[in-house]
Amino acid sequence: MAKVQVGDKFPNLAIDTLYKGEGMMQDLFTAPKTILWCLRYIGCTVCRYDIHLAAKQYNDFIEKGAKIVFMLQSEKSVLQEELKDIQLPFDIICDPSMKLYEELEIKPAESMQALAGGKMAALMAKGAAAKLAGFSHGKYEGNEQQLPAMFIVDQEGTVLESIYAENIMGLPTIKELLKMI
Numbered sequence: 113m114a115k116v117q118v119g120d121k122f123p124n125l126a127i128d129t130l131y132k133g134e135g136m137m138q139d140l141f142t143a144p145k146t147i148l149w150c151l152r153y154i155g156c157t158v159c160r161y162d163i164h165l166a167a168k169q170y171n172d173f174i175e176k177g178a179k180i181v182f183m184l185q186s187e188k189s190v191l192q193e194e195l196k197d198i199q200l201p202f203d204i205i206c207d208p209s210m211k212l213y214e215e216l217e218i219k220p221a222e223s224m225q226a227l228a229g230g231k232m233a234a235l236m237a238k239g240a241a242a243k244l245a246g247f248s249h250g251k252y253e254g255n256e257q258q259l260p261a262m263f264i265v266d267q268e269g270t271v272l273e274s275i276y277a278e279n280i281m282g283l284p285t286i287k288e289l290l291k292m293i
Contacts, residue, residue, distance in 0.1 A: 115217045116263060120271045122148075125215055129181075130191050130204040140203075141265050144177040145272065145293050148205075149283070150218055150261040153185045154194045155250030158235065158280065161242035163200070165286050170201040178264075178293045185210055185254025194250060210254055218276065220257040227257050229279025238281070264293065 116122060124138045140146055151159040166180050173180060183205040191204060207213060221227035228235055262283050264273035277283050284292060
C-alpha cells in the first residue's frame with residue numbers, strides 16, 4: 113500500500129480499540145473531521161503527554177466538529193493498566209503487531225538520532241513539561257524508533273490532511289491542530 117495522501121479514501125482496515133474493541137477503521141469516522149493521531153506507545157513520556165493535552169482540550173475539538181482517535185503500538189492490557197484510573201474522551205487503536213503502521217507506511221526512523229531529527233532541544237523541553245505534569249517513562253513497546261503520523265479524515269473517509277512526520281517533533285501542536293480544523 114502507498115502512503116495515504118490528501119484526497120484518498122482512508123483504507124478500511126480491521127482495528128482493535130481500547131474502549132470499543134474490534135471493528136473497522138471506517139467505523140471511527142463519525143464526526144465531520146476525525147483526527148487519527150499515530151504515536152509510539154503509552155509508556156513514551158512525550159506520547160503520553162500529547163494524549164493528556166488532547167484530553168484536556170478535547171471540548172475545543174468537539175466545538176469545531178472534530179474528534180480524535182489515537183493509535184499506539186501498545187498492547188490493550190498495558191493501556192488498560194496504565195489508564196485504569198483515567199477515562200479518556202476518545203478511543204485508542206491498539207496495534208502491538210504494528211500491522212497498521214506497516215499498512216499505512218508509517219516508517220520508523222533509521223536511528224534514535226534521526227528520530228530526534230535535530231529537534232533535541234524541543235524534545236527535551238516537551239519531556240520536561242511532561243515530567244512537570246507528572247509523567248515518567250513507562251514500559252517500552254513496539255519499535256522505539258517509530259515516527260509519528262497524523263491524518264484528518266471526513267465522515268465519508270476522505271483524507272483531508274496527511275502528515276508523515278520526519279522526526280518525533282514533526283506533528284502539529286494542539287494549538288496548531290485546532291487552527292487546522
